[in-house]
Amino acid sequence: MFNQNDITQPGKPGTLPKAPxxxxxxxxxxxxxxxxxxxxxxxxxxxxxxxxxxxxxxxxxxxxxxxxxxxxxxxxxxxxxxxxxxxxxxxxxxxxxxxxxxxxxxxxDRSEIEETGExxxxxxxxxxxxxxxxxxxxxxxxxxxxxxxxxxxxxxxxxxxxxxxxxxxxxxxxxxxxxxxxxxxxxxxxxxxxxxxxxxxxxxxxxxxxxxxxxxxxxxxxxxxxxxxxxxxxxxxxxxxxLPVTSLKLHNKVSTERISSGINQLDDMMSGKGFFRGSSILVSGTAGTGKTSIAASFANETCNRGEKCIYFAFEESPSQIVRNMYSIGMDLQKHIDNGLLFFHASRPTLNGLEMHLVAIHKQIKKVKPKVVVLDPITNLITVGSVSEVKSMLIRLIDFLQEEQITVMFTALTLNNIVNEQTDEGVSSLVDAWLLVRDIEFNGERNRGLYMMKSRGMKHSNQVREFVITNNGLNLIDVYLGPDGVLTGSAREAQQMSEETSKVIYNHGLTRKDREIIRKRKVLEAKIATLQSEFESIEEELNKGYVEEELVKEVAGQTRDKMTKLRGGNNTEFTS
Amino acid sequence: MSTWDEYAESGRQPGNVINTIYKLRLFVTGASPNSLRAITNIKVFCENNLKGKYELEIIDIYQQPLIAQKEQIVALPMLLKKFPLPERKLIGDMSDTEKVFRGLGLENAG
Missing domain, CATH: 3.40.50.300 (P-loop containing nucleotide triphosphate hydrolases)
Structure with a gap:
């Protein structure tokens, strides 16, 4: 295989002169x-x-x-x-x-001409x-x-x-x-x-x-x-x-810069920073699991950062996507008007796979976006075999990595069982793979999202519940109740019951506090009684002692008086 | 040549027209061997078969390249029969007398 570096530098000394x-x-x-x-x-x-x-x-x-x-x-x-x-x-x-x-x-014109010799x-x-x-x-x-x-x-x-x-x-x-x-x-x-x-x-x-x-x-x-x-x-x-398709070398430069996915909790799952710039991300899931919403949210976030994004839609028309995303609080029209978001919608059957690739190439060369979204790649299968689609996607990923463009594919999985090898065989190629799947439990359907893989970064292994709200997308930690993982209303119920017991618990706490205070008050009252008892006993005891003193004193005085009265024997008496 | 052409020609050009003056133009390229041969051959042919009934003009395309475009010239030497109509183009060194006869729409007398 030739080396593209060598042939893209015309006019080197000794090489054939070329006319572009x-x-x-x-x-x-x-x-x-x-x-x-x-x-x-x-x-x-x-x-x-x-x-x-x-x-x-x-x-x-x-x-x-x-x-x-x-x-x-x-x-x-x-x-x-x-x-x-x-x-x-x-x-x-x-x-x-x-x-x-x-x-x-x-x-x-042969009919006008007669050949008459040399x-x-x-x-x-x-x-x-x-x-x-x-x-x-x-x-x-x-x-x-x-x-x-x-x-x-x-x-x-x-x-x-x-x-x-x-x-x-x-x-x-x-x-x-x-x-x-x-x-x-x-x-x-x-x-x-x-x-x-x-x-x-x-x-x-x-x-x-x-x-x-x-x-x-x-x-x-x-x-x-x-x-x-x-x-x-x-x-x-x-x-x-x-379209110069394959460069089989794997010398793509990589970036350590991280870009947000547009869903904070999803970024949190990837050590809080999001995807690597220039990486390829696959979002797969069954119908109606919100793949397009994730993709649109990524596109929206890109435009919010002031970077350009091209959204290749193979299933829905641009206005349909804009309308649908408006309902979950994303204003994509604003970005289109600002010239940051470009939609390129075409039916997969419009032309062959290669033509799609050429068209995608052309758009990318023209717009020079930072992020590209393909939604969904599954539909391309209608115009080519799995291996063809895979080789096309390899070439596309190659090209995008060369250009340091982050790409997000969405893919529809037809069954609910997670196949390890699925999704047009690109799952092994991509750098990050998000899987959205239905969790059917307790008579309702909820979405669970988890990261199958994310190369080169620490990522959460937990299933998160994926909720689409009026204000955008949200991931909630799946509730681990006593009976296992709970989602949807079961989660809410569990949360509520836990809330209740918490209130009761709190209530119990305050009652005990009051009891203690009361106990203390009782104790303090008792202490006061004992104290006054002690004082009265003390007083009683002191009373006898004073009386004795008084008696002693009075007796002394009396004796003195007596001595004075008796006179003469006074000296003998006192010596 | 198609039979229709032959028919059309023979219809328009009966062999008994004697006073027709043939207007011929020979396009050549300088003094190339083919050109010289063509000039000699056509002159001999005309003297033998059209004596006194022809005008021959010899044009060197090297001198007048624009004529080549105007007259749709590709192969040379080329003899253009301007008159009588229809116009005919003969290319080559005119050594094949049979074809020159046919090209000029003449009966081959000899």
Whole structure:
């Protein structure tokens, strides 16, 4: 496999000089464009887009790379050609007036011509040479030179002249595209590929299951690395866009930045920060589990941060989604008006898978969003097999990671049993997988959400109840009651009964408190009684003691008086 | 050539018209071998079969490249019969006299 880094840097010394085509995507797979100054063969069946391809090469050369071009038309007249490409916004008349383009219609009618011997195609050379010189052309298209073979019968002369023509064009140094109709078993009917040895591109238009896909393949590109796969391409109102599909390397840079999912509780489940930027997230679940709401909420949050988001809707129309999300409190219309949110709604059956991929690519390249939502990828299965869808999604995820764009897919699971391998087989590819499932219990249906995986971060292993309210989405911790996990009204009932017992419990607490206070009061009263009893006993005891003192004192005084009264023996008495 | 063309031509151009002047233009590219051969061959042819009844103009496309576009010239040398109508284009070095007769709408006398 080629390394894309090598081929996206044209003009390195020693490499083949290339002429950029300006066709979106083609320059990437050819590593810069077609070989400069050499012829390139574009072959394919009728209606595969050869003429358009070549005219876009000329017009883009004139308008974007300032390289005038000559278009030699063998099939359509100049006016017809101009009219055919007006719808693509190519104004051939104006380019001709600006001397950036010259269209020459070459018509050969066999019935008017008699071949009378040896001849050559000098007339073509002179016309071509004159056209190139008159505007200084750098690019030439010969569409379809094989018509010469129907106009002229001498094959050996024609082949010799063609070889001379291509040699001459190389000498002139003009980058040439030759278109050729696909032949039986050969790339072209007249074996033009043998003259053009530098670059051959095959265009293909296939219809499978009534859905058409255009594909392009570089059969050879001498002297240059190139992508070898079949690349789907799209023709729309802006011309051709080619999708360089697989780069099989796994060198994507990663970010450690985290972005919110728009649901706080969901962020909490991922250590409180949300998804990694540039990661891929799968939301799967059965019908009506709110996958779209999760996706829309993610988109809404992205826009709230002021970042751009593209919402690819494969099931509902944009206005339907806007209306539905308004009912749960999300105003997406506001973001659409502010140019932050882009809706791209299409039925999956509109075109093939590859075409969807190209269309998605184109939108992303144009809008340059930070977040992309695909809702739902399950519907793509209607236009391709599981393996095709998977390979498409791998390429899409690859591309988005390269661009550091976060992507959220939603997927419908048809049964209620969680399959380990389901969801279009992308579950192994994505970085984070949210599963929303119905929990049927107690005669009602509730939603449970859990993270099946989330690479590179700590994440909750708990089932949360997922509730959609008027104000948005909400996750509630699933109630673990005595009989197991409870959700919905059972949870509410359980919560209520627990609430009640709490009140009762609280009530009980206060009653006990009062009892204590009362007890204390009683105790305190008792203490007061004892205290006063003690005081009265003390007083009683003290009373006897005082009386004794008094008696003693009075007796003393009496004795003194007595002594004074008795006189003479006073001294003896007192000694 | 289809039979219808032959029929149309023979109807418009009976062999007994004698006084028709053939207006012929020979487009060549300089002095390339094919061109020189074509000039010689057509001159001999006209002298032998249309003596006194033709005007031959020899144009070098290298000198006048715009004519190539106008006259839808791809292969050279080319002889253009302007008159009598219908216009016919003969390419090659005119060495195949049989085809020159047919191309000019002449009966092959010899």
């Amino acid at each position: 085509t300006g066709i979106a995507g083609l320059d990437e797979i050819t590593g810069g464009g077609l070989p400069k100054g050499r012829p390139t063969l574009i072959c394919g069946e009728a209606g595969s887009g050869k003429t358009l391809f070549s005219i876009e090469f000329i017009v883009r050369g004139a308008t974007e790379f300032n390289e005038p071009g000559v278009f030699i038309a063998f099939e359509e007249k100049a006016e017809e050609l101009a009219m055919n490409v007006t719808s693509l916004g190519f104004d051939l008349e104006q380019l001709q007036a600006q001397k950036m383009l010259k269209v020459d219609y070459i018509h050969i 001849y050559d195609l000098d007339g073509l050379f002179i016309r071509l040479g004159y056209a190139i010189d008159s505007i200084g052309a750098k690019r030439v298209v010969l569409d379809t030179i094989e018509n010469l073979f129907s106009g002229l019968s001498n094959q050996s002369i024609l082949r010799a002249e063609l070889r001379r023509l291509f040699h001459w064009l190389k000498e002139k140094g003009v980058t040439t595209i030759i278109t050729g109709e696909k032949g039986d078993g050969y790339l072209t009917r007249q074996g033009l590929e043998e003259y053009v040895s530098d670059c051959v591109i095959l265009l293909d238009h296939r219809v499978e299951n009534q859905i058409s896909t255009r594909r392009l393949r570089i059969i050879k590109y001498r002297g240059s690395l190139h992508g070898t796969n079949e690349y789907p391409f799209l023709i729309d109102e802006e011309g051709i866009s080619v």
